[in-house]
Amino acid sequence: MALSRALRYCQRIFSWIPVVIISSVVLWSYYAYVFELCFVTLSNHLERDPRWDTKGLELRSGHIAFLLSLSQIFLLPSAVAYLLIFHVCFIMFCWTYWKAIFTPPSTPSKKFQLSYSDKERYEMEETPDAQKQILAEIAKKLPIFTRAQSGGMPCMKLKYYQDAIRFCDRCQVIKPDRCHHCSVCETCVLKMDHHCPWVNNCVGFSNYKFFLLFLFYSMLYCVFIASTVFQYFIKFWVGDLPNGPAKFHILFLLFVALMFFVSLMFLFGYHCWLVAKNRSTLEAFSAPVFPNGPDRNAFNGGISRNLQQVFGDDKKLWFVPVFTSQGDGHYFPLRTMRESENPLLANEEKWVEDDGSDEESPDESLLHVSLESNELTASRIPDCSCFLLFFLFVGKRQIK
Ligand SMILES: [Zn+2]
Numbered sequence: 001m002a003l004s005r006a007l008r009y010c011q012r013i014f015s016w017i018p019v020v021i022i023s024s025v026v027l028w029s030y031y032a033y034v035f036e037l038c039f040v041t042l043s044n045h046l047e048r049d050p051r052w053d054t055k056g057l058e059l060r061s062g063h064i065a066f067l068l069s070l071s072q073i074f075l076l077p078s079a080v081a082y083l084l085i086f087h088v089c090f091i092m093f094c095w096t097y098w099k100a101i102f103t104p105p106s107t108p109s110k111k112f113q114l115s116y117s118d119k120e121r122y123e124m125e126e127t128p129d130a131q132k133q134i135l136a137e138i139a140k141k142l143p144i145f146t147r148a149q150s151g152g153m154p155c156m157k158l159k160y161y162q163d164a165i166r167f168c169d170r171c172q173v174i175k176p177d178r179c180h181h182c183s184v185c186e187t188c189v190l191k192m193d194h195h196c197p198w199v200n201n202c203v204g205f206s207n208y209k210f211f212l213l214f215l216f217y218s219m220l221y222c223v224f225i226a227s228t229v230f231q232y233f234i235k236f237w238v239g240d241l242p243n244g245p246a247k248f249h250i251l252f253l254l255f256v257a258l259m260f261f262v263s264l265m266f267l268f269g270y271h272c273w274l275v276a277k278n279r280s281t282l283e284a285f286s287a288p289v290f291p292n293g294p295d296r297n298a299f300n301g302g303i304s305r306n307l308q309q310v311f312g313d314d315k316k317l318w319f320v321p322v323f324t325s326q327g328d329g330h331y332f333p334l335r336t337m338r339e340s341e342n343p344l345l346a347n348e349e350k351w352v353e354d355d356g357s358d359e360e361s362p363d364e365s366l367l368h369v370s371l372e373s374n375e376l377t378a379s380r381i382p383d384c385s386c387f388l389l390f391f392l393f394v395g396k397r398q399i400k
């Protein structure tokens with residue numbers, strides 16, 4: 001017992017290693033860009049520029065000359081612009097990364113937990129059939145449309161298994177639509193996308209917007225660094241600037257920025273596609289199952305509505321890392337649902353939280369799910385970078 005607790009403690013410490021690596025690279029990039037590029041390299045460049053009078057500096061020795069050259073850098077418009085834009089990108093990157101890491105994953109509300117009496121009934125039943133019947137009765141009061149995977153059962157039994165309500169034995173909750181159990185976080189996570197080792201957190205309903213913005217601002221940060229550093233890389237290469245430690249920082253800065261940009265481009269592109277289709281990474285690999293069968297496009301309400309579901313109604317806040325996603329993560333409108341039946345669009349909750357009263361069961365007509373795009377076979381894996389594949393592989397192994 002003590003050993004397993006110690007192992008878990010070690011695992012928690014080791015799980016921060018990817019975050020420490022990313023943070024170290026970012027801190028180094030800050031030093032390399034601000035100090036080695038903007039101050040040292042641009043300062044050297046300035047001294048070689050005949051338009052700038054630096055004779056006075058030569059008369060002063062040591063630190064004073066250096067500090068004067070630093071102060072003079074602020075007179076160079078390109079350096080000021082570089083520093084200004086760089087700091088905007090850097091702050092947005094840090095802000096979104098922080099929010100992606102430290103926003104706790106949303107878990108199912110009390111409404112999805114079994115009451116004491118239901119739990120007793122459930123545990124007293126010995127056969128799985130009777131237990132499933134109890135769960136089906138309880139789920140009638142909840143906004144649940146998805147069903148458990150058939151698990152490759154024979155076709156004769158398919159209908160039966162698609163009627164099984166999704167239940168998490170570990171958390172003892174009925175899983176809302178798009179909710180999955182993460183074995184790393186040891187909890188059920190609403191609209192779980194994947195468990196990301198690079199943010200050491202579950203990416204789900206509570207932080208999906210932050211995660212997307214993190215990818216976006218990371219790309220912007222890398223693009224800005226690569227595009228401004230490139231000309232100085234060439235100058236070092238052709239000998240226009242003197243050799244020194246700055247040369248190696250500039251060289252690695254360009255290399256690292258380009259490497260991260262290429263990886264992030266595939267990952268961000270893939271997530272843009274997922275948002276446009278209103279799918280989570282897990283749903284892209286394994287279609288959610290409904291009473292009529294699996295449907296990969298069940299939550300797809302069109303690009304505009306899909307974007308609003310993640311980023312909110314106010315477009316001014318789309319690029320700001322504050323929570324603006326629609327709904328509470330327990331319920332997502334289906335593609336076949338009429339607008340008047342959609343609580344997210346009608347701005348009212350069909351299933352009210354925390355009032356303690358029994359709600360009406362969902363209209364049976366809402367359960368009609370189109371089967372046009374049924375895909376019972378394994379999903380195609382998108383053509384992405386190794387970074388993405390590793391990322392998904394690690395995440396997928398941790399889903400129950
Ligand atoms: Zn769970």
Ligand SMILES: [Zn+2]
Binds near residue numbers: 182183184186201
């Ligand atoms: Zn997790």
